[in-house]
Amino acid sequence: MFARQGPTLGELTVQALSSVERGYDLLAPKFDHTPFRTPAVVLDATAGVLAGYGPFTDGLDVCCGTGAGLMVVETLCDGRATGVDFSAGMLARARDAHPDASWVRADARALPFTDAFDLAVSFGALGHFLPSDRPALFAGVYRALRPGGLFAFPIEAPPPVASGWYWFTRGFDLTMRVRNAVWRPPFVMYYRTSGRSAVTADLSTAGFAPTTVELTAAGEYRPGSPRCLLVLARKPDPSR
Template identity: 60%
Template sequence: MFGPEGPSLRELAVQALSSVEHGYDLLAPKFDRTPFRTPGAVLDAVAGALAPAGPFGDGLDLCCGTGAGTELLTGLCHRSVTGVDFSAGMLEVARRRVRPAGGPGVAWVRGDARALPFTAAFDLVVSFGAFGHFLPGELPGLFRQVRSVLRPGGRFAFPVFAPPRPARAAFWTLLGFDAAMRVRNALWRPPFVMYYRTFRLGEVLGGLRDAGFGVELYPLPEFGWRADGSPRARLVAARRLTPRPAA
């Protein structure tokens, strides 16, 4: 699961017993050599799906980590790109590794996604692999925050994958991981919020609509199709709606 350049078992254990913020500060130098980094195939598929709607002016990578999504935005946005994350360690790695030659300027901001330090300054917000760090009750507020930093008509986009079926080993792996995290958080403080099974598409779509988005789903055919004909992966593209003026 982890190569020789990745974190050791001891390092992972120390991270798991830390807060989310401090845990990622510790993991940051080796994060890109773990399975937790968003694979390049996912980034490429999302970039391809978003390209027809662009080019965009200003982009934001929400919970940017080491900057994989930020780098993607430099190919979609022509004016500016910003990465925001609450881990200083992850941002430091991102600053070193994302240095586009030409193209839009890139800025890095330390901040909490639940209280974004921006006005309505972006045309596109993306996020990759971060939603497991938010409890279900936090998602409505998160979606409202994203809407508040988008210009009217701006998009909030992220990939979602169909959950594995019980007959597959991945189903039980994720179930076991979430159960272990719940036990850990019941016995140890500070909590480390990372759950893979709490981000349910139907609830997410309802939450986005309640927050003032119009939502469209696009299949990502690069990842194939399930036996029932549904895509294994989709791009959620939520557009900020402009409220109708009062009659």
């Protein structure tokens, strides 16, 4: 869970009572010592699958945080690697970790790119967007990709009802809904608002051709029941 260098309970409480942007600015110096950072096993599994879909030249990490996903971009792309996030604190940490990458501070619902990348990835960010926000997010990624470009991101597969994780996520989302009903500014973070059907439907509406594959290398709830699915959304290329 939390490493010794991670945030205290008091620091987490202050973050949870802040806006999303301010909360991550506060958490940034210790973020990599929390369980919120995308595990290396998920990053490695994603890179392993995407290696079969290249080659890629320029890559974008959407909602890059402290830059964990840049490992995937830098591994797969021969050209420039770019990260975008709206937290200045998270971007500062990312710059330190990946000095050769480019960094842009922007709201992911209004990405400032057009036909600039062959690959876009995102890790652990969808829970910070309400379903009503996804059309703007996906439209921006679609616009940022070149024809034939690929948008890829892991989502959690539904956990078994009998598992502790199933009930934790239900309880967490309920707690956040209560918090946001009684406290301002809201802190948007939900586990159960980004199911496969809803996400792929929104991607299709944005113009993508989405599919999903099981990310079995990232772990299983039980044999044959993967913890993660990898969403692969291709921007059509009219010339092909």
